[in-house]
Structures are given as C-alpha cells and as structure tokens.
Amino acid sequence: MKRRGRLADQVFKLITLLFALAIAGLVVLMIVEMARDSSLSFEKFGASFIWREVWDPVREEFGALPFIYGSAVSSIIGLIIAVPVSIGVSVFLVEHAPRSLSTPISFLVQLLAAIPSVVYGLWGIFVLAPLLRDTVYPRIQSAFGFLPLFKGTPNGLGLMTAGIILSIMIIPIVTAVATDVMRAVSRTQPEAALALGATKWEATWIVIQNARSGITGAVILGLGRAIGETMAVTMVIGNRPQISASLFDPSFTIASAIANEFTEATSEIYRHALVELGLILFVITFVINAFARLLVWGVTRGEGKGAHA
Amino acid sequence: MINHSKPIAILLLVCAFVLNACSGSTSSEVRLQGAGATFPNPIYQKWFSAYNQSHPNLKFDYQSIGSGGGIKQISERTVDFGGSDAPMKDDDLKAAKGEILHIPTVLGADVITYNLPGVATELKLTPEAIAGIFLGNIKHWNDPQIASANAGVNLPASEIVVVHRSDGSGTTFVFTDYLSKISAEWQQKVGAGTSVNWPAGLGAKGNEGVTGQVKQTPNSIGYVELIYAEQNKLPYASVKNSAGEFARPALDSITAAAAGAATQMPDDLRISITNASGAGAYPIASFTYLLVYKDQQDQAKGKALADFLWWAIHDGEQMAKDLLYAPLPSEVVKRAEAKINSITNQGKPLRAS
Numbered sequence: 001m002k003r004r005g006r007l008a009d010q011v012f013k014l015i016t017l018l019f020a021l022a023i024a025g026l027v028v029l030m031i032v033e034m035a036r037d038s039s040l041s042f043e044k045f046g047a048s049f050i051w052r053e054v055w056d057p058v059r060e061e062f063g064a065l066p067f068i069y070g071s072a073v074s075s076i077i078g079l080i081i082a083v084p085v086s087i088g089v090s091v092f093l094v095e096h097a098p099r100s101l102s103t104p105i106s107f108l109v110q111l112l113a114a115i116p117s118v119v120y121g122l123w124g125i126f127v128l129a130p131l132l133r134d135t136v137y138p139r140i141q142s143a144f145g146f147l148p149l150f151k152g153t154p155n156g157l158g159l160m161t162a163g164i165i166l167s168i169m170i171i172p173i174v175t176a177v178a179t180d181v182m183r184a185v186s187r188t189q190p191e192a193a194l195a196l197g198a199t200k201w202e203a204t205w206i207v208i209q210n211a212r213s214g215i216t217g218a219v220i221l222g223l224g225r226a227i228g229e230t231m232a233v234t235m236v237i238g239n240r241p242q243i244s245a246s247l248f249d250p251s252f253t254i255a256s257a258i259a260n261e262f263t264e265a266t267s268e269i270y271r272h273a274l275v276e277l278g279l280i281l282f283v284i285t286f287v288i289n290a291f292a293r294l295l296v297w298g299v300t301r302g303e304g305k306g307a308h309a
Numbered sequence: 310m311i312n313h314s315k316p317i318a319i320l321l322l323v324c325a326f327v328l329n330a331c332s333g334s335t336s337s338e339v340r341l342q343g344a345g346a347t348f349p350n351p352i353y354q355k356w357f358s359a360y361n362q363s364h365p366n367l368k369f370d371y372q373s374i375g376s377g378g379g380i381k382q383i384s385e386r387t388v389d390f391g392g393s394d395a396p397m398k399d400d401d402l403k404a405a406k407g408e409i410l411h412i413p414t415v416l417g418a419d420v421i422t423y424n425l426p427g428v429a430t431e432l433k434l435t436p437e438a439i440a441g442i443f444l445g446n447i448k449h450w451n452d453p454q455i456a457s458a459n460a461g462v463n464l465p466a467s468e469i470v471v472v473h474r475s476d477g478s479g480t481t482f483v484f485t486d487y488l489s490k491i492s493a494e495w496q497q498k499v500g501a502g503t504s505v506n507w508p509a510g511l512g513a514k515g516n517e518g519v520t521g522q523v524k525q526t527p528n529s530i531g532y533v534e535l536i537y538a539e540q541n542k543l544p545y546a547s548v549k550n551s552a553g554e555f556a557r558p559a560l561d562s563i564t565a566a567a568a569g570a571a572t573q574m575p576d577d578l579r580i581s582i583t584n585a586s587g588a589g590a591y592p593i594a595s596f597t598y599l600l601v602y603k604d605q606q607d608q609a610k611g612k613a614l615a616d617f618l619w620w621a622i623h624d625g626e627q628m629a630k631d632l633l634y635a636p637l638p639s640e641v642v643k644r645a646e647a648k649i650n651s652i653t654n655q656g657k658p659l660r661a662s
C-alpha cells in the first residue's frame with residue numbers, strides 16, 4: 001500500500017513536471033514560429049523595422065515605430081489616470097469603508113473587470129468620444145492649447161481617448177489586486193502606530209509602504225492588460241499609423257493593427273510584417289513582466305517580511 | 310477503482326456516440342465548403358438555405374473571413390469554392406493548384422456618406438473633389454471644388470473629418486481602385502489595395518465602424534457599402550461619372566455600370582468596373598466573384614457546385630434586389646453561363662452530362 005503510494009507520488013510528480021515543461025516549451029515554440037513566419041520582413045527590413053515610420057501595404061514598405069509609440073503612449077496615459085484612482089479606492093476599501101459599503105463596492109469593481117472589452121469600445125464610440133469631443137477637449141485646449149500635447153482639432157478619437165478607455169478598463173484589476181495586497185499586509189504595524197498616536201493618514205501610509213511591492217505588481221498587471229488590449233482601443237484610437245505630438249491626434253497600437261489588418265493581408269511580406277509586429281508585442285510584454293518580477297523580488301528581499309501577496 | 314471507472318465509462322459512451330454520429334451521416338450527402346468575402350455573405354447565406362430546400366442532400370458552409378482569406382484558401386484547395394470582391398491577381402492565379410475560374414455573382418457599390426449638420430440636400434461630388442478630400446488637399450467643406458457642383462447648398466466652413474476603413478477590405482479596394490483611376494496624384498502617392506497608407510483621416514473597423522463614426526462625428530465623410538448607408542439612413546452623394554453626369558448610387562445605376570463594362574470584359578471575366586463609362590453608370594461599383602477550380606477533383610461535389618452556380622446566376626439573381634445587391638446584367642449572365650459549362654471533372658464536362 002505504502003509502496004504503491006510512493007510510486008503514485010513519483011508518477012504524479014513526473015506528470016506535473018511534464019506540464020511545467022510544456023509551458024516553457026510552448027513559449028519557445030511560439031517565439032520560434034513567430035520568428036519563422038516573419039522571416040521575409042526580417043530579411044527585407046532587418047532591425048530597421050523597429051524604427052521605420054512608414055506603413056504602406058500597397059508598396060510593401062513596413063515599419064513598427066508608429067505602432068510601438070501608440071501602444072506605449074496610450075498605455076502610459078491609462079496608467080497615469082488609473083493608478084492613483086485604484087490606490088485611492090483600495091485605501092478607502094481597506095482602511096475606511098464600513099463593511100456595509102466595502103462589500104458592494106468591491107463587488108462592483110470586480111463586475112467592471114468582467115465586462116467584455118468590445119462593450120467598453122462601443123460605449124467609447126457612442127458616449128465617451130462625443131462627450132470628450134464636445135465638452136472636455138475644448139476646455140483642455142482653451143487652457144493648455146499652447147502645449148504641443150493639446151494642439152490640433154480634437155475629433156474625439158485618438159491617443160487621449162484610448163488612454164482614458166484603457167484607464168477605466170484597468171482600474172478593476174489594479175484595484176482588486178491592490179486591495180488584496182493591502183488586506184494581506186500585517187495589521188500589527190499600523191495598529192501599533194495608531195496606538196502610539198499616529199494619525200490615520202500616517203497609519204495608512206505604513207500600510208501602503210508595506211504593500212508597495214504588491215502594488216507595483218498590480219500596476220504591472222494593469223499595464224500588461226493595457227498594452228495587449230485590442231478591441232476597445234481600436235474602436236476609439238482612430239487607427240492611423242503616425243507619430244504626432246498631440247494627444248488629440250489619431251494613432252494606432254500594435255494589437256489593434258494586427259486585429260485590423262490580418263484578415264486581408266494577402267501578400268506574403270505583409271503577413272510577415274504583421275507577425276513581426278506580434279513578435280515585438282510579445283517581447284515587450286515579456287520584458288515588462290520580467291522587469292516587474294525583478295522589481296517585486298528586489299523590494300520583498302529588501303523588506304524581508306513585506307507583502308507576500 | 311470504482312470511483313474512477315464511472316467517468317471512464319461515461320467518456321467511452323460519449324466517444325461511441327460521437328463516432329456514431331459522424332459515421333451515421335448518409336454517404337449521399339454532399340458538403341461544399343467555401344470561404345471568402347464578407348460583403349456578399351448575406352445573399353450567399355440566403356442562396357444556400359434556399360437551394361438547400363430543393364436539394365436537401367447538399368450542405369453549404371461558407372466562412373466570411375474576407376477576400377484575402379478566400380483567395381488563400383481556394384489557392385491551397387482547402388475549400389471547394391472561394392469568394393472575393395476583387396478579381397485574383399495574375400501572381401495569385403499562377404500560385405494556385407490548378408486553373409481557377411471567376412464566376413461573377415452580384416454587384417455592390419461603395420457610397421460616399423457624410424454627416425453635415427444643417428445640410429438637407431443631397432451632395433454632388435466630382436471625382437476631383439473626392440480625390441482632393443481623401444488626399445487631404447481639400448480641408449474645408451466650403452472649398453470651391455465642392456461648392457461649385459453644389460450651387461445653392463449652404464456648405465459650412467468647418468474642417469472635413471475623413472473616415473476610412475482601418476481593416477483590410479474589398480470595400481477599400483474598390484474605393485482606392487476608383488481613386489487611382491480618376492486621380493494621378495492618388496495613383497502615384499497611394500495606389501489601390503485592400504488596405505493602403507491613407508494620407509488623411511481616421512480609421513474605423515468594418516463597414517459598421519465607418520457608418521458609426523460618420524454618424525457620430527459632425528462634418529465627417531466616409532465610404533461604405535450601399536446597404537450600410539441605406540440601413541442607417543445616412544445620406545450619400547451622387548458622383549459624377551466619366552460620361553459627365555451625376556449618378557446616384559442605386560441598384561439600377563450599378564447594374565448599368567456593369568452593363569457598360571461588359572463589352573470590355575476579358576475572357577476570364579476579371580474586370581474592374583470602377584469609373585465605368587455608359588449612361589447612368591455609378592462609378593464606384595464592383596462585381597463580387599465566386600472562385601472555383603475549372604477541373605473538379607470530386608465528381609459529385611463538382612457537379613453539385615456547377616449546378617448550384619447555374620442556379621445562383623439565374624434563380625438566385627431574383628433575390629438580389631431584396632437584399633440591396635445589384636443583379637448581374639444579362640450580358641454578364643451569358644458570359645458566366647459559358648464559364649460554368651466549362652467546369653469539368655477529369656476532363657469531362659459536368660454540366661452537359
């Protein structure tokens with residue numbers, strides 16, 4: 001009986017090991033396949049593919065820079081708006097809200113996360129974009145119009161609108177993770193601080209300090225979602241591969257370019273250029289995640305007994 | 310062990326059931342698979358279900374994945390027929406595994422739709438104005454190039470917001486093909502294709518995306534399939550054709566464009582009818598094609614396909630107008646008949662037998 005049990009343990013261990021290796025294998029396989037399927041555009045453009053600005057399917061001239069720019073800037077705008085809001089919501093939920101309020105709010109936040117992104121996109125086109133175009137952007141422009149960031153005619157679609165939609169989409173995930181992390185952090189320190197006469201704000205600050213590695217993780221998760229988001233962004237960003245200083249101008253992201261153009265990419269090199277865009281997106285998310293892990297690892301090691309969320 | 314045997318038994322049962330269901334279909338059933346253009350998908354689906362009622366043993370499966378995908382799949386023989394709005398290029402035909410025939414089925418048109426608050430009259434656009442707007446050279450609605458053809462219309466001084474497709478599409482091909490023919494600058498700067506490097510404007514995904522965007526954005530202009538403008542009650546412009554008259558996009562003027570072009574139709578029926586000459590012809594129109602191999606590998610499938618195609622260009626055409634597709638002119642039906650009759654299986658014609 002015991003021997004059989006041990007054998008079963010061994011077999012089980014082997015099987016799980018196989019699964020674990022399969023994940024690694026899958027990642028490698030994906031990279032290899034994408035590299036193979038983008039060989040033509042590699043051969044033609046080489047590394048310059050990354051900084052070329054032209055995207056002309058008719059003349060078969062391709063470059064990724066406008067898409068990288070669009071992905072990066074829209075995600076950064078999303079983060080700039082989402083992170084303070086999310087942390088604020090988390091602090092409220094963990095530190096201040098009575099249970100009767102925190103439960104429904106947490107529930108609502110999680111509900112937001114479950115809405116399919118195409119619904120956000122529809123709402124973006126029909127509600128948000130006209131609202132921004134008619135009331136918000138003209139006001140921003142009259143106040144800060146001298147900055148190159150806010151020049152041009154805002155028609156409601158562009159980097160800024162995409163960033164705002166993204167911020168709404170990533171608030172739930174950042175809030176949910178940040179809340180969990182703050183709840184997981186030991187209560188003894190802030191309570192001790194309160195007992196010593198610290199203000200509520202000072203105690204809250206201790207919680208944020210202790211949870212910061214986890215909060216960083218939450219932000220990175222949000223960034224990951226923002227950079228890979230496709231449908232909602234493509235519906236509001238204006239889908240124009242250009243690099244323009246103004247946030248009101250249309251732009252394009254890597255993910256939405258692939259979704260838009262893949263079905264009718266008839267020529268071989270066109271398809272290869274799109275796959276290469278995919279490869280770039282893959283590498284970017286990979287690097288971001290690796291960086292986040294390093295960051296979290298560094299912070300937790302430094303703290304010793306920090307958040308383990 | 311007892312606990313484990315139950316799910317396995319259920320699994321076996323399920324497997325047996327699935328296998329049985331697969332082998333259970335009668336051997337006389339013919340299944341035709343197709344893939345391609347999205348634009349004719351509604352009428353194709355209608356044809357399939359109507360034809361299936363009289364031929365219950367024949368099942369169709371058409372994936373509307375886009376013309377590009379349709380060409381790719383028929384070239385590799387992974388489907389029995391493909392669908393494409395633009396005719397195949399010479400290179401693609403050479404790369405295919407056998408000779409491919411183009412059977413025109415119905416006609417479609419791109420209309421130029423716009424959102425001009427306060428303008429109730431229908432706009433008239435000259436080719437020069439259209440090219441200028443989409444090139445970004447004409448920036449305001451009250452530009453003389455637009456105003457000269459629209460005497461009496463109070464055009465606003467506001468900036469034009471150009472909306473185009475962001476996804477690759479046959480609609481874009483037809484539109485840019487037209488622009489390339491009427492404007493040397495367009496031809497040289499941009500060219501024709503399913504997706505191009507647009508010199509101006511915003512991209513929206515799909516006909517519905519452009520429709521929605523134009524509807525949402527004051528002072529915008531875009532191009533969509535006729536049916537989308539019609540269903541969304543958007544206004545659309547009359548366009549000056551090569552005969553010098555303003556043609557309003559309608560099923561009759563689209564068929565007129567095809568009839569005008571039919572005389573110049575080459576032997577393989579691959580033709581672009583944008584900027585067609587002929588009285589009343591609307592200039593931004595195109596055929597949509599079904600692509601089939603001339604020599605069919607499977608006798609039963611080939612016969613069923615040829616018979617269906619014959620039915621489609623005769624009985625099927627009657628259903629076109631209800632769904633806002635322009636039917637083929639009779640000259641083109643005759644040319645297509647000859648093509649369908651030339652379909653063979655191992656050298657033997659399938660229709661005549």
